[in-house]
Amino acid sequence: MQLGINLGYWGAGMDADNLAVAQEADRLGYAVCWAAEAYGSDAATVLTWVAAQTERIDVGSAIFQIPARQPAMTAMTAATLDSLSRGRFRLGLGVSGPQVSEGWYGVKFDKPLARTREYVEIVRKAMSRERLSYEGQHWTLPLPGGPGKPIKLTVHPEREHIPLYIAAIGPKNLEQTGEIADGALLIFPSAEHLEDTAIRHLRAGREKAGKTLDGFDIAPTLPLALGEDKDVTTLADTFRPYTALYVGGMGSRKQNFYNQLAQRMGFEAAAAEIQDKYLAGDKDGAAAAIPHDLIDKTTLLGSVDRIADRMKEYAAAGVTTLTLAPAGFTLDERLASLRAGTEALERAGLA
Numbered sequence: 358m359q360l361g362i363n364l365g366y367w368g369a370g371m372d373a374d375n376l377a378v379a380q381e382a383d384r385l386g387y388a389v390c391w392a393a394e395a396y397g398s399d400a401a402t403v404l405t406w407v408a409a410q411t412e413r414i415d416v417g418s419a420i421f422q423i424p425a426r427q428p429a430m431t432a433m434t435a436a437t438l439d440s441l442s443r444g445r446f447r448l449g450l451g452v453s454g455p456q457v458s459e460g461w462y463g464v465k466f467d468k469p470l471a472r473t474r475e476y477v478e479i480v481r482k483a484m485s486r487e488r489l490s491y492e493g494q495h496w497t498l499p500l501p502g503g504p505g506k507p508i509k510l511t512v513h514p515e516r517e518h519i520p521l522y523i524a525a526i527g528p529k530n531l532e533q534t535g536e537i538a539d540g541a542l543l544i545f546p547s548a549e550h551l552e553d554t555a556i557r558h559l560r561a562g563r564e565k566a567g568k569t570l571d572g573f574d575i576a577p578t579l580p581l582a583l584g585e586d587k588d589v590t591t592l593a594d595t596f597r598p599y600t601a602l603y604v605g606g607m608g609s610r611k612q613n614f615y616n617q618l619a620q621r622m623g624f625e626a627a628a629a630e631i632q633d634k635y636l637a638g639d640k641d642g643a644a645a646a647i648p649h650d651l652i653d654k655t656t657l658l659g660s661v662d663r664i665a666d667r668m669k670e671y672a673a674a675g676v677t678t679l680t681l682a683p684a685g686f687t688l689d690e691r692l693a694s695l696r697a698g699t700e701a702l703e704r705a706g707l708a
Contacts (some may be wrong), residue, residue, distance in 0.1 A: 535562025540574030605635025
């Protein structure tokens with residue numbers, strides 16, 4: 358099992374620290390550094406900045422939002438980043454959510470599975486440097502009846518095949534991800550529930566494509582907080598606002614994929630209470646309603662030995678790249694968490 362690092366969003370006042378974290382992850386031998394985007398910093402610019410100041414670590418988009426870019430533009434960006442980084446780019450895609458898609462980009466959040474499938478097909482075709490023509494439900498290239506003609510990408514990516522990941526949560530999206538992608542980006546993963554909530558659906562998709570999970574990268578992101586085992590409850594409490602935001606406030610009442618995931622992990626009553634309070638404006642109440650077990654099962658908390666034991670559980674569940682989001686109020690604390698990750702991986706015998 359390899360380790361990755363997720364820098365999250367740029368522009369939150371820790372930009373210099375984020376670069377230092379990426380550089381330390383590079384030095385420590387982490388496999389990949391991911392950057393996110395929502396409606397603030399864009400991931401492509403951040404990844405270019407990081408790639409220019411690191412040497413070995415891959416850089417990956419987690420995610421490029423599908424409603425933000427035409428697929429051919431994504432292919433151009435991926436090819437350019439792969440070229441500039443000398444073959445270190447990983448392309449992560451996702452549909453975002455209805456609030457961002459429709460509120461920020463003005464793109465209707467409908468038929469996300471069909472849109473993702475067409476998007477991936479176009480991106481792959483463009484990156485292969487074929488002349489681009491496509492007839493689908495959501496995209497037709499070139500536009501009929503006009504001056505457009507099939508053209509091909511002029512940039513040569515460093516590699517013939519750039520790894521393509523999809524951020525997936527729901528069963529149908531997971532199955533399609535297994536079918537059409539090279540890896541899956543997961544969030545709020547519980548090792549105990551990973552087979553039922555994710556991997557069996559990914560496996561079904563791979564089987565549909567005539568493949569197995571061999572070579573398919575299962576890459577969940579977990580926050581990591583280093584401390585004494587006796588302080589695990591306190592460490593978990595630092596993630597209450599984060600968990601409340603996703604389980605309670607992401608999307609709408611009917612379309613909150615993270616809330617639905619918490620329900621599938623057995624936290625149905627708590628998920629409903631968290632959402633009710635969050636949507637009513639009681640964010641503190643929503644955070645207080647989160648069961649400790651929900652946080653503990655979806656984060657890495659405590660001593661290096663405790664974290665190593667949890668890493669063994671994730672590896673046994675089928676995780677191939679464990680992406681860490683190291684917590685800390687200072688750069689030194691975040692770097693200590695980063696180093697604890699590599700130490701834990703070694704103690705677990707997984708390095």
